[in-house]
Amino acid sequence: MAWLVICRDIDDSEALRQRHLERHLAYVDTILDQIAVAGPVASQPQGVHAGSCFIYHTDDRTVAESLLFNDPYYQAGLYVETQFQVLRPAAGTWVGGATWR
Template identity: 35%
Template sequence: MLVMFNCMDKENQQNKRFEVLKDHLLWVENNMSAIKVAGPQLHPHSDRIIGSFYIIEADSIEDAHMLFQTDPYYIAGIWKVVSTAEFKGYAGTWVGGKNWPEF
């Protein structure tokens, strides 16, 4: 299953993000097989990072959470809000076109 994590930063987390960046990127590299897409969310009118977005593949939402909670950014407490939901990749170039179920 695919699990989406939409993470919005607390105020003024840029310095903490950069302090933990090396460990975070190592975590990403070590978990690349489970991470289907991940990256920063940017403020619409600047290059300032305001959050992170992940789609993680796991056997269950609980397993995805257990992996996600080992991310150094999570451990550093930079996020104010984290929304989680199962994700269905039914269409788009990243999922190979259209993949929705037959009706």
């Protein structure tokens, strides 16, 4: 099991993102072993950032919350909304095919 965290940026977030980018990336470097995948999201391929997505390797919501809440982006107030959802990977290259086989 994993936790999927979807974060929606505040309006006009680019300046705030850039101001805290170095600290955010340094923090991510310290928790890489707890991240399945993470990155910014946008509504268009070349569009501005609209938020962030994290998939954390943990069964514990409290751990997932701690990982996000300690992120400099979160602490800087970049996100207007965050959603925590349990993710049960069932198909794809990440899980080696289909888990029902």
